[in-house]
Amino acid sequence: MRSISRKTFVLHCVWLTVTLASVAAFAQSAPAAHHDVVIKNATVMTVTHGNIKNGSIHIKDGKIAAVGESVTASADATVIDAGGKYLTPGIVDSHSHIALDDDVNEATSPVTPQMMMKDAFNYQDKAIYRALAGGVTTSLLLHGSANMIGGQAVVIKHKYRATRDEMLFPNAPRSIKFASGENPKRVYGSRDQLPSTRMGNFAVQREALVQAQDYMREWDNYNEKIRRNKDDKDVTPPKHDLKLEALADVLRGKLMVQIHIYRADEMLTEIAMAKEFGYKIRAFHHALEAYKVADQLAANNIAIATFSDWWGYKREAWDAIPWNAVMAMRKGVRVAIKSDSGDYDRRLNQEAAKTMRYGGATEEEALKMITLNAAWIVGVDDRVGSIDVGKDADLVIWNGYPLSSYGVPEKVLIDGEVYFDRSQPGLGTTHYKEGE
Amino acid sequence: MMQPSASKPVWSGHSCPLPLLLFLILIFSTLSTPALTQDKPVVLKGGKLLTITHGVVENGTVVMQAGKITAAGAASAVSIPSDAQVIDVTGMTIYPGLIDSETNLGLTEISSEAMTNDLVERSDEIMPHMHTAEAFHAESVLIPVARMNGITNAVVAPEGLDTLPGQDSFIQLAGASATEMLLIRDNAMPLNFTGDERRNKGGFEKQKFPATRMGLAAQLRQAFIDAQDYKAKWTDYERKKADAAQNKDKKPEPLAPKRDLKLEALLPYLEGKKTIVLAAESPSDLQTAVNLANEFKLKFVLNHIAHSQPVLDYVASLKVPVIVGPIYEAPKEDERYDAVYSLPAQLYKRGVKIVFASYSAHNVRNLPDQAGFATAFGLPYDEALKAITINAAEIWGVADQLGSLDVGKTANIVVANGDPLDVKTDVRQVFIQGRAIPMTDRQTQLRDEYSK
Numbered sequence: 001m002r003s004i005s006r007k008t009f010v011l012h013c014v015w016l017t018v019t020l021a022s023v024a025a026f027a028q029s030a031p032a033a034h035h036d037v038v039i040k041n042a043t044v045m046t047v048t049h050g051n052i053k054n055g056s057i058h059i060k061d062g063k064i065a066a067v068g069e070s071v072t073a074s075a076d077a078t079v080i081d082a083g084g085k086y087l088t089p090g091i092v093d094s095h096s097h098i099a100l101d102d103d104v105n106e107a108t109s110p111v112t113p114q115m116m117m118k119d120a121f122n123y124q125d126k127a128i129y130r131a132l133a134g135g136v137t138t139s140l141l142l143h144g145s146a147n148m149i150g151g152q153a154v155v156i157k158h159k160y161r162a163t164r165d166e167m168l169f170p171n172a173p174r175s176i177k178f179a180s181g182e183n184p185k186r187v188y189g190s191r192d193q194l195p196s197t198r199m200g201n202f203a204v205q206r207e208a209l210v211q212a213q214d215y216m217r218e219w220d221n222y223n224e225k226i227r228r229n230k231d232d233k234d235v236t237p238p239k240h241d242l243k244l245e246a247l248a249d250v251l252r253g254k255l256m257v258q259i260h261i262y263r264a265d266e267m268l269t270e271i272a273m274a275k276e277f278g279y280k281i282r283a284f285h286h287a288l289e290a291y292k293v294a295d296q297l298a299a300n301n302i303a304i305a306t307f308s309d310w311w312g313y314k315r316e317a318w319d320a321i322p323w324n325a326v327m328a329m330r331k332g333v334r335v336a337i338k339s340d341s342g343d344y345d346r347r348l349n350q351e352a353a354k355t356m357r358y359g360g361a362t363e364e365e366a367l368k369m370i371t372l373n374a375a376w377i378v379g380v381d382d383r384v385g386s387i388d389v390g391k392d393a394d395l396v397i398w399n400g401y402p403l404s405s406y407g408v409p410e411k412v413l414i415d416g417e418v419y420f421d422r423s424q425p426g427l428g429t430t431h432y433k434e435g436e
Numbered sequence: 437m438m439q440p441s442a443s444k445p446v447w448s449g450h451s452c453p454l455p456l457l458l459f460l461i462l463i464f465s466t467l468s469t470p471a472l473t474q475d476k477p478v479v480l481k482g483g484k485l486l487t488i489t490h491g492v493v494e495n496g497t498v499v500m501q502a503g504k505i506t507a508a509g510a511a512s513a514v515s516i517p518s519d520a521q522v523i524d525v526t527g528m529t530i531y532p533g534l535i536d537s538e539t540n541l542g543l544t545e546i547s548s549e550a551m552t553n554d555l556v557e558r559s560d561e562i563m564p565h566m567h568t569a570e571a572f573h574a575e576s577v578l579i580p581v582a583r584m585n586g587i588t589n590a591v592v593a594p595e596g597l598d599t600l601p602g603q604d605s606f607i608q609l610a611g612a613s614a615t616e617m618l619l620i621r622d623n624a625m626p627l628n629f630t631g632d633e634r635r636n637k638g639g640f641e642k643q644k645f646p647a648t649r650m651g652l653a654a655q656l657r658q659a660f661i662d663a664q665d666y667k668a669k670w671t672d673y674e675r676k677k678a679d680a681a682q683n684k685d686k687k688p689e690p691l692a693p694k695r696d697l698k699l700e701a702l703l704p705y706l707e708g709k710k711t712i713v714l715a716a717e718s719p720s721d722l723q724t725a726v727n728l729a730n731e732f733k734l735k736f737v738l739n740h741i742a743h744s745q746p747v748l749d750y751v752a753s754l755k756v757p758v759i760v761g762p763i764y765e766a767p768k769e770d771e772r773y774d775a776v777y778s779l780p781a782q783l784y785k786r787g788v789k790i791v792f793a794s795y796s797a798h799n800v801r802n803l804p805d806q807a808g809f810a811t812a813f814g815l816p817y818d819e820a821l822k823a824i825t826i827n828a829a830e831i832w833g834v835a836d837q838l839g840s841l842d843v844g845k846t847a848n849i850v851v852a853n854g855d856p857l858d859v860k861t862d863v864r865q866v867f868i869q870g871r872a873i874p875m876t877d878r879q880t881q882l883r884d885e886y887s888k
Contacts, residue, residue: 126769129773130766130767130773133773133774134773182548291882291883291886292886309799309801309802310798310799311798311879312545312546312547312578312797312798313546313547313548313798314546314547314548314549315546315548315549317546318546319882320879321879321880321882321883322879323879323883327883327886327887342766343764343766346764346773347809350805350809350859353859353860354859354860356860357859357860357861357862399812400812403860404808404858404859404860405805405808405809405811405812405857405858405859406808406809406811406812406858407812408812408813426772427772427773428772428773
């Protein structure tokens with residue numbers, strides 16, 4: 001791999017380009033796997049209905065067609081014998097910033113809801129592959145936390161080596177990232193700008209939402225006049241403003257609000273703000289003090305995407321405790337463990353397993369934190385996050401018990417196709433060719 | 437699937453069993469001095485002993501007396517002192533306290549708060565006269581958090597920003613004061629040659645010396661040459677002084693050379709009396725650094741080498757131990773996803789002695805997870821365990837005191853509900869110098885406060 005000569009390297013590059021082009025061409029003509037796949041002889045951890053020993057899964061057109069002790073499929077189906085190993089749904093990372101080439105913060109204004117993370121998405125980033133090799137099949141790529149209102153997220157599937165558009169999670173709901181606390185006040189405070197305090201933070205947020213209300217009123221007013229008299233020549237349409245349009249979509253409930261937040265008091269303020277303006281908060285991210293106000297989170301159906309045991313890296317992470325996830329869960333909060341990192345997204349299974357130790361989550365509860373609950377936060381829990389008929393065949397075969405230090409993925413399937421296979425040489429990606 | 441459940445779990449959940457609780461209360465209420473003294477023998481009876489040096493004892497007993505292990509073996513073969521506090525640890529796994537071979541414990545509290553950090557002196561690359569022992573904050577909130585997971589000893593190193601950032605300390609994670617916790621001051625010195633991370637690189641308008649690998653190497657070489665000269669000056673002085681003493685009338689008393697703390701600090705290393713911890717990542721940096729070390733006959737162990745996979749045979753030929761990783765270091769762009777995960781196994785296969793380090797302060801508690809994860813990529817289990825116990829004790833020159841359940845060693849002992857290398861395993865009690873350490877820290881206090 002390292003010692004290839006310059007000549008063969010050039011040849012390989014050309015060849016690889018041709019190969020990739022043909023793969024891309026094939027992929028465009030065949031967006032989904034047409035053939036049947038059967039995975040048999042697996043310990044299937046369904047997440048929603050227990051484990052099935054010696055279980056099988058029938059995959060048809062990239063979806064789970066059947067799951068049980070035995071399944072029937074056409075004779076020409078590709079059969080993968082899992083050899084008794086564990087099979088889980090693909091991991092969903094509900095908070096990631098990989099594959100954005102560090103274009104994570106448009107920190108030129110504290111309110112930038114019109115930023116689309118999709119526009120920065122670098123589908124060739126190797127971080128996508130490395131997370132895939134750790135069993136991650138879906139990620140929510142979020143704006144950073146420099147701004148009180150950042151940008152709109154993009155949801156990807158980790159189909160490393162597929163085309164850019166194939167990697168976008170089809171028809172995923174839209175999410176917007178809000179932030180709070182130290183980051184915005186540090187970024188703008190260091191420039192002697194607003195906000196430099198938590199008061200400033202929330203004032204900026206409220207001001208933006210008030211502007212959005214005004215904007216909506218202008219349009220409602222215009223639309224009402226046009227509805228009354230569509231030929232009214234005296235009525236001119238208001239200006240289209242991408243920023244306010246995005247915020248209006250928050251108020252209209254069309255954007256799921258994901259909030260970067262640490263302190264419990266700020267969570268309560270954000271809940272009050274959401275009520276004041278009539279939108280819903282989908283999830284608090286990081287949420288390291290959720291255990292202090294878990295009742296209020298549960299009452300407002302706000303999930304958390306949190307770390308297992310990170311702490312102390314800044315003042316607002318000082319009260320972080322590793323029992324946070326389970327304490328919040330026991331109060332009825334939907335809890336996900338997320339990476340926020342191109343490191344931890346490679347072993348989220350271990351991070352989830354820590355909740356079994358800190359607070360005594362059950363195996364299924366722990367697994368749910370990196371699958372179904374994370375999928376709910378992203379808004380795709382009807383499509384991924386468990387092994388149920390009709391869901392996307394995003395699956396991981398592990399060589400050992402996944403909720404431990406030891407289990408690592410052997411094969412990762414997305415939409416029924418193998419995208420990672422540890423037994424393959426080179427990167428272990430299925431599109432590997434000699435000399436890669 | 438899950439950990440096989442213990443046959444007779446003694447401690448379940450968070451709470452201690454009543455006898456242990458009473459025992460702890462007794463110990464803390466009767467303690468006359470805050471120092472780590474063990475009043476009476478403590479016996480851990482009926483546990484699974486991971487002795488490290490002489491295998492696994494399924495039904496074993498350990499006796500701790502006066503801070504030392506006085507017996508460790510099969511329950512049937514160990515006699516229990518009549519005045520001992522006997523704790524039934526049936527179903528538990530007993531192993532020696534874990535040793536983290538590089539941490540920043542005691543040098544930081546909140547990473548982003550500058551005034552809580554004493555990680556590295558940024559004014560110069562060559563700072564061998566910085567002593568972590570002199571900044572070590574014994575009351576750090578982070579230390580109990582780390583020891584709650586069975587880490588009882590650690591190397592405290594300055595952050596790796598400078599070429600020579602200062603000298604390490606070898607600590608014990610409990611004690612009445614820094615004096616008690618600092619087992620060895622200046623036990624080793626990092627030499628960082630991780631060229632990609634040099635701080636003075638950048639545009640020409642900002643560059644200052646040393647901005648390149650050449651500059652770093654030249655500066656380092658000059659430092660050791662200066663130290664050699666300094667040593668020669670002092671040797672010459674001592675000779676003249678002795679000469680003058682013998683010939684009192686004829687020869688005048690020579691003038692002592694001016695002390696230079698920087699150069700003085702380098703001497704034990706130049707003389708091969710202490711260990712240099714040589715950090716490099718890539719093959720070229722590694723070889724440059726090793727050549728430099730050999731040029732001055734430094735005694736060294738290697739550190740990191742996370743991207744030196746192409747030269748592992750060379751590494752093995754050096755016949756020095758390696759502090760490997762962290763294995764979570766991201767692979768280079770062209771490397772396979774497990775290039776760094778599998779490094780410990782690759783080194784072990786070549787006969788290299790390895791140890792692990794958390795390279796952390798807040799996450800020291802996760803040291804064993806890394807060892808466990810390395811086994812998923814080919815490192816034998818026993819070697820992974822050794823890499824955070826006896827191997828580390830050997831490298832840091834304390835194998836006669838730490839790193840295994842052997843008679844005569846310090847009674848730093850962990851009682852856990854299972855496999856020490858699995859993320860799910862819960863540590864139930866830690867003993868340091870034979871004394872049961874309170875299993876509380878700021879985080880358990882917050883947990884308990886908000887669980888009411």
